[in-house]
Amino acid sequence: MLGLASVLSLFGLFGLVGTFAGCRRPPQGKPLADPRLEHGRQIYLADCEPCHGPGGHGDGVVAKSQPVPPRDFVSCGFKYSSGPPGSLPSDDDLFHTVTFGVATSTMPSFATLPESDRRAVIAYVKTFCARFGGTS
Ligand code: HEC
Numbered sequence: 001m002l003g004l005a006s007v008l009s010l011f012g013l014f015g016l017v018g019t020f021a022g023c024r025r026p027p028q029g030k031p032l033a034d035p036r037l038e039h040g041r042q043i044y045l046a047d048c049e050p051c052h053g054p055g056g057h058g059d060g061v062v063a064k065s066q067p068v069p070p071r072d073f074v075s076c077g078f079k080y081s082s083g084p085p086g087s088l089p090s091d092d093d094l095f096h097t098v099t100f101g102v103a104t105s106t107m108p109s110f111a112t113l114p115e116s117d118r119r120a121v122i123a124y125v126k127t128f129c130a131r132f133g134g135t136s
Helices: 004-023 035-047 091-100 115-126
Strands: none
Touching: 035 115, 091 115
């Protein structure tokens, strides 16, 4: 028998999903020519822009309320690199950050996004930082 508690928790679950879905904004701006980057951009607009900002400056609408400021990608101020100090993170470093999040800040884990989506949004994020030189 399906107890009242499980029915209620199902509603709760859908309510939660609905809340997140409601936060998603319709596609904006001109689509990018590269389909993978455009896919990454759509994920970015839905999942990253509220913190990291439309232009990747770390100035999204909720940025000010984060105890640790969201990374400004344009100034390339990345912290989590497996390379020597000052080196840019590798794709795998970025993949690790996006997959697991950062426990000491509000950078969330995106482990539930398909791997191809995580890779696509990383490729898009790299376009904000000129030091990557478009070689992703
Ligand atoms: C709730 C706010 C929030 C959201 C949403 C968010 N981030 Fe972050 N992000 C942060 C914060 C805060 C930091 C800084 C973490 C630190 O300095 O420890 C950060 C840092 C990063 C970094 C920097 C890693 C480094 O080496 O310095 C990357 C890359 C990143 N986020 C990617 C993303 C991507 C991609 C998304 C969307 C899929 C996303 N973030 C969504 C808050 C957010």
